[in-house]
Amino acid sequence: MTKIKFLIVGDHNLVCKGIRQLLEREPDLEVVGALSSLAELEKKIAEHQPDIIVIDAPIKKENDLIWTKDITSRSPISKVVILSGYDSAEYIHAAHAAGAYAFVSKKDSAETLIHAIRESHRRAKSFPAYLDSYDYSPLTEIELAVLDLIAKDKTNSEIGEQLNISKRTVEHHVSSILRKLHVKSRSGAVGKAFMLGLLQ
């Protein structure tokens, strides 16, 4: 029997070790590596050709979904499973849009994760069912990234540097965020985002 080979990526050492422990009990799963940052991912993919990449999101200072998008377009052999404690409808939608094969909340059981990995391996997607009937006006990926940095005390200029876009573009995104969240200030946006569970 050929095992399902996969990588685990995440900067929460304890969580990754625990997950690995849980998954290695399954006879058809084989962990071929564990990374603490997305930077080394490319090399590891070439080295191991994993079937699945489990990303324990969010990873500090790196945009998991942008990486997901990159991976899925460049290495179609490897399917991305996003494992996150941040399970708002907006984020799950964004993960889906980025090309992930599955989204598993950290609140789910180990069986759910294992099932998602197996399903992803046979190219079936696993996303929470309630997504279909969920009505909302979503923030885009970049808007969420900007909002996150706003909450982390960054100015527009700093956000621009960090995301490699101009200050003016950041301003545009901020305007969109304020419009979509129906607030008039960035601090109001942060407040509402926490209330809505967009940030946590």
Added chain:
Amino acid sequence: MTKIKFLIVGDHNLVCKGIRQLLEREPDLEVVGALSSLAELEKKIAEHQPDIIVIDAPIKKENDLIWTKDITSRSPISKVVILSGYDSAEYIHAAHAAGAYAFVSKKDSAETLIHAIRESHRRAKSFPAYLDSYDYSPLTEIELAVLDLIAKDKTNSEIGEQLNISKRTVEHHVSSILRKLHVKSRSGAVGKAFMLGLLQ
């Protein structure tokens, strides 16, 4: 040999299961229960009389630190270990002030957590060393009121009207808030406040 009995609390099922798996390999540790919310905690404490309670923070919609304070004052036999992915100095300070015996970041190794549990059991506290040189002062009532209104999308003028003080005074309070929370913007203050549980 008497084992160290402990409870694990956290709504991230996967994380808890993983941690449990890691800790159960230690011969001197014994998991007597795992809860997904703080609500059931009181009953479980009475039932098992655990030496240690590991709280995998944050638990959504529940203030971990308020519970910590409650537990440590009412059940001095059980020592609280906070395990968190959010390791800002303020949060760690708040955990310390609430009476926790240890703070472990999710980025730390399993050994660190195990060590913290053993140290807590012999009533020695385990907190990151850099805390000592970090100045932390709590917010006053009015500062908290101002901060709350900032999060609710109000300008300084509006806050002044609402609290019947001048815009200038509000400005003064805002600068105090920024200094105490070690941020440079009001949105950063709101972000940090939510992470700390000052607002919710």
Added chain:
DNA sequence: AAAAAACATCCGTATTTTCCGCTAATTTCA
């Protein structure tokens, strides 16, 4: 009870940041 510390209130000036018009090129995707 007196002294010290912390808190809350107000004001001026200067600088930075935010926010909002306007326009418009490029990419992406259905």
Added chain:
DNA sequence: TGAAATTAGCGGAAAATACGGATGTTTTTT
């Protein structure tokens, strides 16, 4: 091929922030 998203420049008004200083009250300490 349109619609939406992302990118970006110019200018300007409004808000926020930093840097001063001043006064009275409350709380804590000695």
